[in-house]
Amino acid sequence: MFIIKCPFCGEREQSEFKAGGEAHIIRPKQPTELSDDQWAEYLFMRKNIKGIQFERWNHVHGCRKWFNVVRDTSNDEIKAVYKMGEKPPVQ
Amino acid sequence: MTKNLRVKIGKTIDETYRISFKFNGSTYYGFKGDTLASALLANNIHLVGRSFKYHRPRGIMTAGSEEPNAIVQLHDNSSRTEPNVRATEIEIYEDLEASSQNCWPSVNFDVGGINNILSPLLPAGFYYKTFMWPASFWEKYEYFIRRSAGLGKSPTKPDPDIYEHEYIHCDVLIIGAGISGIIAAKIAAKKGLKTLLVDEKPNLGGSTIYQNSDHFKINNQNSGSWLEKEINEIKKLKNLEIRTRTSVAAYHGYNFLLARENLTDHLPIDQRKDKTRHKLLKIRANKVITATGSIERPMIFDNNDRPGILLSSAIKKYADYFGVACGEKNILFTNNDSAYETAISLIQKGINIEAIIDNREEINSKLIYEVEKSNIKVFKGFTIVNTNGYKRINKVSLMKLSKDGQKVIGSKINLSCDCLGISGGWTPAVHLFTQSGGKLKFREKDQVFIPNKYSSDQISIGSCNGDLTLEDIIKNTPKYLREFLNLKKTDYDNTEVFSSENQSKRNIWLLPSDKILGKTKSFVDYQNDATAKDIKLALREGFRSIEHVKRYTTTGMGTDQGKLGNMHALGIISETAGAKMGELGTTTFRPPYTPLTFGTIVGRNVGEYFDAFRKTPIHDWHVDNKADFENVGQWKRAWYYPKDNEDMNQAVQRESKAARESAGILDASTLGKIDIQGTDASEFLNRVYTNAWSKLAIGKCRYGLMLNEDGMVYDDGVTTRLGENHYIMTTTTGGAANVMGKLEDYLQTEWPELDVYLTSVTDHYATVSVCGPNSKKIISKVIPNLDLTDENFPHMSFKNVNIGKINCRVMRISFTGEHSYEINVQANYGKSVWEKCMQAGKDYNITPYGTEAMHLLRAEKGFIIVGQDTDATMTPIDLQMNWIVSKKKYDFIGKRSLYRSDTSREDRKQLVGLLTDNPDEVLEEGAQIVANVNKSPIEMLGHVTSSYYSPNLKKSIALGVVKGGKNMMGQKLIIPMEKKNINVTVSDPVFLDKENKRLNA
Ligand SMILES: [Zn+2]
DSSP: OOEEEETTTEEEEGGGOEEEEESOOOOOSOGGGSOHHHHHHHHHOOOOOSSEEEEEEEOTTTTOOEEEEEEETTTTEEEEEEETTSOOOOO | OOOOOBOSOOTTOEEEEEEEEEETTEEEEEEETOBHHHHHHHTTOOEEEEOTTTOOEEEOOOSSTTOSSOEEEESTTSTTOEEEEETTTOBOOTTEEEEEOSOSBOSSSBGGGHHHHTGGGSOTTHHHHHHHSOHHHHHHHHHHHHHHSSSSOOOOSOOOOEEEEEEEEEEEEEEOOSHHHHHHHHHHHHTTOOEEEEOSSSSSSTTTTTOOOTTEEETTEEHHHHHHHHHHHHTTOTTEEEEOSEEEEEEETTTEEEEEEEOSTTSOGGGOTTSEEEEEEEEEEEEEEEOOOEEEOOOOOTTTTOTTEEEHHHHHHHHHTTOBOSOSSEEEEESSTHHHHHHHHHHHTTOOEEEEEESOSSOOOHHHHHHHHTTOEEEETEEEEEEEOSSSOOEEEEEEEOTTSSSEEEEEEEEEOSEEEEEOOEEEOOHHHHHTTOEEEEETTTTEEEEEEOSSSEEEOGGGGTOOSHHHHHHHHHHHHHHHTTOSOOTTTTOOEEEOOOOOOOOOSSOOOSSOGGGOOOEEETTTTEEHHHHHHHHHTTOOSHHHHHHHHTTTOSTTTTTTTHHHHHHHHHHHHTOOHHHHOOOOOOSOSSOOOHHHHHTTOOGGGSSOOBOOTTHHHHHHTTOEEEEETTEEEEEEOOOTTOOHHHHHHHHHHHHHHTOEEEEOTTSEEEEEESTTHHHHHHHHBSSOOTTOOTTBEEEEEEEOTTSOEEEEEEEEEEETTEEEEEEOTTTHHHHHHHHHHIIIIIOTTSOOEEEEOGGGEEEEEEESTTHHHHHHHHSTTSOOSTTTSOTTEEEEEEETTEEEEEEEOOSSSSSEEEEEEEGGGHHHHHHHHHHHTGGGTOEEOOHHHHHHHHHHTTOOOTTTTOOTTOOTTTTTOGGGSOSSOSOOTTTGGGGSTTTTOTTSEEEEEEEESSTTOOOOTTOEEESOSSSSSOOEEEEEEEEEEETTTTEEEEEEEEETGGGOTTOEEEEEOSSOEEEEEEEOSOOSOTTOOGGGO
């Protein structure tokens, strides 16, 4: 049960949040022009890193905002939290 | 037969308060303050159970939560029965009833004891190997194995006790109230930090509190008295909260810990009523100080498991703390100085010691001189090679150790005894530290793992940190705390300490024997009956990883998690495999540290509080009218309304018929409702639904289908355009929260440029749906000023009107295929509008119908239910709903996936209607659909998703998904059931009113 610092509300218990998978996967603007393989790459392919991972989280039982988290999956240490649309802080 | 071995009343025993209790049916007496173990030992009872695999007689081994053998069943056959209770922890109370586990028919005569004789047939991996034997063998022996294996019996009646959860936030949590924990508590609380001190025992002070010897002094007082004064002082500190009988079960990341506070287990049962039994404490601490102490190690030699063999420190505790002698002819066996502390305690109390056997050849220690002064024979450089006595030890055999400790030499000496104390040194209790993610290091000097790298803001102090002597604890603890709490000085910086202990130790993981290993039973894990031989066998069979050896031999997998023997297992593996201890690692210690009951884990979330449930504003009416309810997500929905003695089927048939023949009324309040506003609302709907929304006129409604990005149907519902930039979307009951979440996700992350605002209004409106050929007449009575002509208020349109002063939104939409209205009103008016409709419909036999009839009615029309007729593998094309997928729109969620090679396959499972050859035969939902039952293996084509007897069509109807079903119209298929095959014909999924004439009837 870690503590996440929501960029809008501050530090809250993990149970208030929902994980939303890998961050910075941008929905293609012109899906119809993609091959099956390219579309599958967007749709299905996700990293599962042991170590530093960029993730989406949603403060679902709070302000309901989505934001990004940089988490070390090996020990759950949260390195950074930043808003949607912002650039990830340098590793 | 029973003797009284109470020698001198111990500190915590109240001899004026006698307590009677039952063990295996006989009545015994103890005193207030006794544990079940100390009371049994005082009655000279050692044999308390049988081991798991070989059913060997086993006795009390320890005096704490590390106990592997003395686990008992409390109050068998009552609602409060509990298995696997450690006799060393449970405090006795009047009328306590405990019985031995793991033995049948009794602890003294146990049929499973034959396993001991058969033991060559039960080697490591026995259970795994058994599964590989011929199946016929397993069937034969399963009964026997089940009967004789297993730990205790689960309760079969509801738990009568109350459990609670409590959240605690503190600056500093200190786990363990031994000497180092007490020191830490005083320092932290005096610094003004909000401090919580917990200990699993009923009293504070750990093992130092009963230390009464001139060989251990602090500030010139004996260490026990010194600590007692400290305890009295910290009890006055106002920043300090102390919770005893509180055991930390789990240490998670970010200093989040779970602890169980035991409030009533020590009380007589008649005093427990209405009291909370356990509290599960959910603790979030800024800083954690672990002071969990250390556990004495046993020694590994042949037959080291007989009743009467205890840890030397346990014998000392029983004597000092409870005033109980564990035997009358005691022998101690050690490789370090601790056993001499035990000896001195026993001598002080006049308890007889026959001899001490020490692995060490040359030792120079004040403690030993003191013992030898009392004319006690010390065998130096000797080891025990065997013991005798089936239900109680009566003899030990010893031999001289060779210089390198690898062999025994000389002749065997036999000594008789009735109790043997063993001391193999100490293992720091690092369980919680490793649970938290901490990394250990190995200290060669005394062969212990100690904390190295911390994963959060915490430290370990005292013996769990490797400070195994009083001197080290007093010297180091203040130093660590100054650093940890950022202090210049503490009250303990100049504490003087005197200790006679010599720190030398001769560590031999597996002691040599005059017999070959294969002929010995040297237990490493007592509870799971894993021996040194088993571990060596596992290595011979090719297991190398410590985790694999553990699982194969089951070492460390009991309820005690191998607190005693894990280190020896590691030691034997490293010696055998020639690996260094530090490089081998340890197995992972997992929560809980000691077992928790389910009651503690669920707390108050039982019975009607197990989960929240949601009621519609019309709920009370349904209750008053005898509805049966079904759970839809958290909602309670009226399922059907049985009349007179109707069963469910009869009620559903009647309700369905009435809705089509005259009028039906349904509470649709549970449907999800999302208010959508903003200048880009239309564009937003275009992107989230498969069909086009830009041209929907204000005041009109449209059905929409929502996909996942993978093209699979996700949700559906009707959305109404209330204004230029204002829509109200409905979703399925179960999907409401997820749809809301998904829409917010896209708006915030993919399309932040859209000017759209979403508000969930599900609970704000009640929805009353009136359908049937007479619905128009009823609504005209309820809302007389509304023009209900098709010209003014056609199907799929909306009006904002008033019923009296109550504003409502009326939609003319239909899920039954009948002429139908949905009235949405502010939730608190829901029931009165419903009653108004009932009143107005009286002359038309308006019939309330539940969700089951609703499902039947829509199935007659071939309307899908997302989640029943679909799973996460159905595209709109699979559902034969091509009409709703816009070809013109450039994009919508899931569009691209509909053109993937996989989704455009012709032989995907597709939704079809199914008609049984026998119109009275109703299919089972979920039944398989096949074409040919004669060809093996039978090819499964699909399954039935919805099935009913239609009272309106007077025949059985069903929907199902079938591979390539779209092109199978009219084809015969088979539903193979257990006792018969049912013949069906593939049909159009729309069974009734294909032309939709009834909508405008
Ligand atoms: Zn927030």
